[in-house]
Amino acid sequence: MMGFENQGFEEAHLFSSRQEIQSLVLDEPLDGKSFSDYRSAMSSISEAHHPLSPPIVGIEVDDDPLLSPSSYMDRRNPNVSENSYLEPPSYADVVFSPFGNENGEANGFENSTHDSVKSEIISRSASSSSGYIKIAVSNPVKEQEISNSLVPGGNTYVTYLITTRTNIPEFGGSEYSVRRRFKDVVTLADRLSESYRGFFIPPRPDKNVVESQVMHKQEFVEQRRVALEKYLTRLAAHPVIKKSEELKVFLQVQGKLPLPTTTDVASRMLDGAVKLPKQLFGEPATVVAPHEVVQPAKGGRDLLRIFKELKQSVANDWGGSKPPVVEEDKEFLEKKEKLQVFEQQLSNASQQAESLVKAQQDIGETMGQLGLAFIKLTKFETEEAMYNSQRIRAADMKRVATAAVKASRFYRESNAQTVKYLDTLHEYLGLMLAVHSAFSDRSSALLTVQTLLSELSSLQSRAEKLEVASSKIFGGDRSRIRKIEELKETIRVTEDAKSCAVREYERIKDTLHEYLGLMLAVHSAFSDRSSALLTVQTLLSELSSLQSRAEKLEVASSKIFGGDRSRIRKIEELKETIRVTEDAKSCAVREYERIKENNRNELERLERERRHDFLSMLKGFVINQVGYAEKIANEWANVAEETSGYTKESS
């Protein structure tokens, strides 16, 4: 009763070898229990293998003699191998050999088989055969938030062990392990998207806030683990990003992630709000600094800039004002449009691939169920057999049942492979997100340039206006100043006249002293003196009035001068702003050009890699289909051969 002892094993492994089928069919005693075993075996077929769930199939069959290439070769009909594809090692063998390798090194991350196979494909496709990075995410551990959480135990998070193996010289080593939490990955993604604008950066896994609440914790953590591994593997496959400092730090540095976390949106908003009043009052400090220009404004750090750019984009949209710099890259626009069509077809194809996989899965499952039904029937007939014909029939049934179960297994294996290959379509669909964000980087950079340009022109016009206004004022001033100057001149002349008059008066006084005796002259001298004195007095009064006028004028003109000075200062400030803005603009233009360049390079890379990936997808898909179809054909050909006697008999 070896079959009976093996029951548990059989349930798990689903008749993984011919012997087990036989033992199950023939050796198992008839009791109620055995039927429930069949049930469970059957239900495990239908439950365990959803079409797109990561296939575990490849692993469980490793001890199956039927799968190993040698026995496969043995079993092949000579006429079939004639048909078979020309090269001596059958395609089936080529297809299946990866399994062995995977099994060999599936230490610790059994579940990642699927992904690491794919990562191989991707890294191969990245055409950097020299350098590889293999990243595995494993061993999730729940940890307590140390920081000021009021509710003890309320804040927990999960860290994952991220193991990296690489031969890239930049990494300066070959193997690293770090613990990271999801937040760190978010930081990494943010840093990368800031530093590598215009690149097709693989999209980060979603936060799935809702799912983390709804889903079973274990399930969620596992799902996230798989997603993280996929994400990091994709990053590592990117020719530029894999050499980035950010990724290196993320993968290598022990302990807390040293990358500066970009402040979250809320505090950014707060920052922006604090800055806002100053910005609105037009302080020079608010001029967009050139180094900031290279960042998109969407972070909310700079509300005013957002407003401005928003206005610009609205203006663009309304089309009333033509933005000074438009997307002029015809080739780019063309490619962008083509990519949009491509994306549509891609999503369609990936959908159809999914339903193909589902249909293949279904046919495999049904084939398996049919096989099991016949196994049951075989057992039943064997037990109840009263006539020889029944035994013959039972034997036939067993053959069919065995073939059906095997075919079912081939279908499932084939499907697992198909999933792997056709997943390239999904990959690219995911990549399209990255392309979109790279394109939006480009357009946001363009928007920044446009905004800065229009701002610049408005600044310049303002400066001009001010200059004109102030020159008008200057004109008026000049006449006033001239008046003052004239007045001053008049005062000076008058003063000269006065001092002349005073001197004359003094001279006359002296002369008077000398000619005291000359009485005759006294009268005339006296009259002279009084007239000179009169002159002096007149002059003095005239002088004082002139002085007061000059003072008044001076006060008035100093007032005017003061206003002018502040106006001049303003103009100078404006000019400074213009200069800075100009800097920012040229910086933004440079950034835009850089992004454009990145876009172009990435588009080229995408095209090249897509070609390669798609080709290897097609090849993999086809070869896999050939290999398994051959196997299935062999199984059935054997049965057909064995049952061919019946048709001869009846015809």
Place this chain on the structure above:
Amino acid sequence: MATITTRSLSGSSQSPRSPSAQPFLGITVTDPVKLGNGVQAYISYRVITKTNFPEYQGPEKIVIRRYSDFVWLRDRLFEKYKGIFIPPLPEKSAVEKFRFSSEFIEMRRQALDIFLNRIASHPELRQSEDLRTFLQVDEETMERARSQETGIFKKKPADLMQIFKDVQSKVSDVVLGKEKPLEESSPEYEKLKHYTFELEDHLAEAQKHAFRLVKRHRELGQSLADFGKAIKLLGACEGNSLGKAFSELGSKSETLSIKLQKEAHHLLMKFEEPLKDYVRAVQSIKATMAERANAFKHQCELAETIKLKEINLDKLMLTRSDKVGEAEIEYRELKAEGEEATRRFETIVRLMSEEIVRFQEQKTLDIGIAFHELAKGQAQMANEIADAWRSLIPKLEACSART
């Protein structure tokens, strides 16, 4: 089509292709034609008989028959040949909308063909007068016979399913020991009963999966076609050589889709239908078992009555000799009836034990063929799939070499 002419019992060499030497009766059901309209609509078939039996009018005869004529024949045979497993008829279409689908019609035609040839190859049934009637009389006579028959058998539930349901409940009552009726309880017969009921379950399950497999083939075919289209469109977005590779993959998918649909049809006709036929055959055994149970019951009841009569007769002999004569006649009649019933029952038992051997051999053959067809079809399809995809490989290699 599958002209299962005089299928030999043991599969030994009884060649049907020597009409002069050996008795020969071959029947073909062909040319289904839809007649009438609406609810009255039905399908008529051309039934061609070729024979060298002296009882028949000639070597070849063609008549037009409809499904209810077949039902008539089956019912007549069932009434007359108790104990023999009457070959099953295909069931009435459960779903109205499939009634006139070409697939359903073809399946039924095939099943009717098999039905007649089974009768024709059965050593007892082939002698049947009703079969001769069915195969030879003109349409009006047939219709008259049919309407007459349905008049006579009115109290009988006309629907085959109903019979089986009754039988099933009756027999299962017996099996479950609900009734304490007169049931034979030899261990051998018990085993047969058990076997038959279990077999039906198993077969029904297998048939269900087989049908689902047919459906899955169709679905996979559909998916492949859709996939092919999508891949072609995707290919249109790609550059020349890669685009061509895509479009070829797409075309191959579409070609294979047609192959899958074909295989689905083949599977339905050659594998699923024989399995269903197997189920029906088991149901036919159950109907025979019900007859056997009836015969047994009748026999037992009669024996009981005879026993009572005998006691009564003994009593009468002692007390009232004047009535003895009458009672004795009654007793004799009863006794004769009892013997007749016993004989009938024993005939059934004998026939059944023969029939069960026939049944097993027949089914081994039928299912063997069905298995062969399944295996052949699957192997062929898988090979075609392999060939189709394989033919792409050089092109893909060339394409990747160019990069």
